């Protein structure tokens with residue numbers, strides 16, 4: 034049995050993180066994007082070493098740029114100039130601060146709902162205006178970018194675009210030709226693209242992650258990538274993200290970021306990110322094999338317990354975006370799954386109006402726990 038299968042619910046319930054403490058003990062949590070697996074051994078050892086030497090002070094992330102650049106080269110074939118890399122406490126904090134320096138109050142910022150709920154929240158938090166360019170439905174199922182609508186939003190005056198690639202929650206990995214089209218539009222209309230690539234290391238077999246900056250820079254568009262080891266190595270609580278300026282102009286613009294941004298980064302987050310980038314490849318490869326199997330298992334389980342639910346396996350990550358409209362449970366199916374099935378999922382509507390009748394399920398667990406999650410969803414539909 035692999036470490037990704039050998040999980041104990043009793044042990045997981047001993048965790049104090051949001052996933053395991055938000056709901057009562059009779060509820061099985063499959064909502065927030067935390068995985069249930071043990072940490073990568075090199076990360077555990079690095080953190081233990083820090084604790085054993087009482088090393089809990091402030092971050093000094095001087096080794097992070099080179100570690101990320103080497104990882105980007107080996108994993109994605111992306112050449113990153115380390116002098117263009119800096120750290121931040123989180124991807125979302127980085128996005129908030131970058132929006133403050135590359136846009137003005139009241140400027141329009143484009144997002145593609147259904148999308149990670151904090152995207153709209155962060156734009157409002159910094160006093161900018163959310164411009165929705167919803168993903169389009171693909172005939173036969175699935176979602177994709179609507180480049181015509183994107184161009185219209187840019188032409189109407191949006192100043193920035195928050196691109197989610199790979200996309201949470203729909204699991205799409207956008208193709209090189211799509212990214213090139215975005216970059217050309219961004220250049221034409223003077224839009225800055227903030228590419229959230231936090232799920233990039235989790236691209237699954239069959240898809241290829243193309244870093245947006247690797248496409249936008251040769252085309253002369255302005256972009257900034259924001260990523261972290263936090264999703265793929267499950268270390269979000271340690272608070273460290275990576276910002277990559279995608280052009281000389283963006284590098285210069287980012288000089289206006291608060292100096293404290295680096296100092297506010299979590300010290301253990303920096304240590305764990307460096308270790309993930311330098312020594313985390315074999316863990317990541319094993320994880321991807323497991324997640325690849327889980328996305329197939331999900332289809333089998335749905336066929337068994339909830340055949341009316343529509344599911345397109347994600348191209349990346351461990352999130353299943355389920356269209357429950359045929360179940361007739363109204364706009365918030367997650368409510369019934371929680372009440373009657375005692376399983377906590379993410380509410381589709383939180384990702385935008387387009388998420389009505391959807392629920393998001395976390396597949397970052399063992400096959401046994403995933404089976405229990407979907408089994409409970411099926412039970413919720415039983416009469417009586």
Ligand SMILES: Cc1ncc(COP(=O)(O)O)c(C=O)c1O
Nearest residue numbers: 066123124125149201229231269
């Ligand atoms: C697309 C996306 N961006 C950002 C985050 C959060 O990152 P952070 O905790 O570094 O802000 C998540 C978390 O799931 C996410 O899915």
